[in-house]
Amino acid sequence: MAGVSAVNERAEILAAQRNDDSFETLWDELEWRGLIHVSTDQGALSELLEGEPFTYYCGFDPTAPSLHLGNLVQLLLLRRLQLKGHKPLGLVGGSTGLIGDPRPTAERTLNSRDTVAEWVTRLQGQVSRFLSSEGDNAVRLVNNLDWTAPLSAIDFLREIGKHFRVGTMLKKDAVAARLNSEEGISYTEFSYQILQGYDFLELYRQYGCLLQSGGSDQWGNLTSGTDLIRKVEGRSAHAIGTPLITNADGTKFGKSEGNAIWLDPEMCSPYTFYQFWLNQADADVIARLKVFTFLSRAEIEDYERQVAEEPFKRAAQKRLALEVTTLVHGSAAAQGAIDASEALFGRGDLAALDEVSLRGAIGELPRAAGGEGSLVTQLMVDAGLVKSLGEGRRAIAQGGVYVNNVAVEAEDRVLGASDLLHGRYAVLRRGKKTLAGVTA
Structure with missing residues (x-):
């Protein structure tokens, strides 16, 4: 019964989500919320978003057993486009996860095939929780291993590799950073952008996919796909790069002592998750409400006023923590985190806390x-x-x-x-x- 209840609550959370109709276009809302850092042709994209339903995607690589807050930005962008009537594909990279995109400083440790396959399943489950599986534009989950595994190295080089110019590949930010480091870069990670570009081409061929989203640090990989579709198919495709979310002091958001804030409750307890949002600085909290919640512009502007006039009440932080914890972990877990916060300092009954909430609180x-x-x-x-x-x-x-x-x-x-x-x-x-x- 608990599983059925969780499914029902998830359906209710999705059903309550709305884009804000006070904006003239969806593009206007995405810009106001700070979700657009870079994109292909803005006018064409805005027109595309307001037109007939089309297919779009974002990829998530199984380089860990859980998604994290950086991925949540992408999931919420996918959801906003789905609410507009468009058709999302959630790609979990069974092949690209075996390689991993280049990190700025060092080569990735390659995980075993069995580990990656297990993580693919886990991440697919997480992706599906944030997107509706109902209606004509239900989310579809895809795995790039399905089209790369049958491809031989010779076929890959002949059919795909010939469209990529090494000079252009060397200019990609992630590649350039590694070339200038002591570690250098292996051919394995250097080839990642070709694989991601090939993903976009295959999704265009199979589903008519016209748009890919990702973090702005992935821009070189995103445009690898748009360029490949143009060269091979003679068609235009689009990309949106979301900003890397940082704190007001410039530090990367979602990191604590080098550890990501994971969406899996076993890797980051709902209590820890709630406290993370509750502790957002006044300088950051309004931007977080825009990106990570479905609160309307009017509601967020009211919280902006409260932050300016009554910051000591921390009303915006409390609402942010409640909204995002409920979104990710459900209302019971969010309430448990609130109760644990109160009880720890003598304002509630510790004995009344459920074990998960108490364990999460003590873990901090x-x-x-x-x-x-x-x-x-x-x-x-x-x-x-x-x-x-x-x-x-x-x-x-x-x-x-x-x-x-x-x-x-x-x-x-x-x-x-x-x-x-x-x-x-x-x-x-x-x-x-x-x-x-x-x-x-």
């Missing part, structure tokens, strides 16, 4: 290993709340130590079975805001 805290019979002062030392047992005893004597939001009164207090929430977790607090988790 300094932690100590312990269980029934563990001395609270020792746990405080182990978790870094105090530097010594003596300091821990003094903190207890001063009335500033709590286990699961209940004040500790005895210096020799140990954890009892009833302190272990869901049989294995406890929360220590010193003062109002210094927290640590205990995991048995």
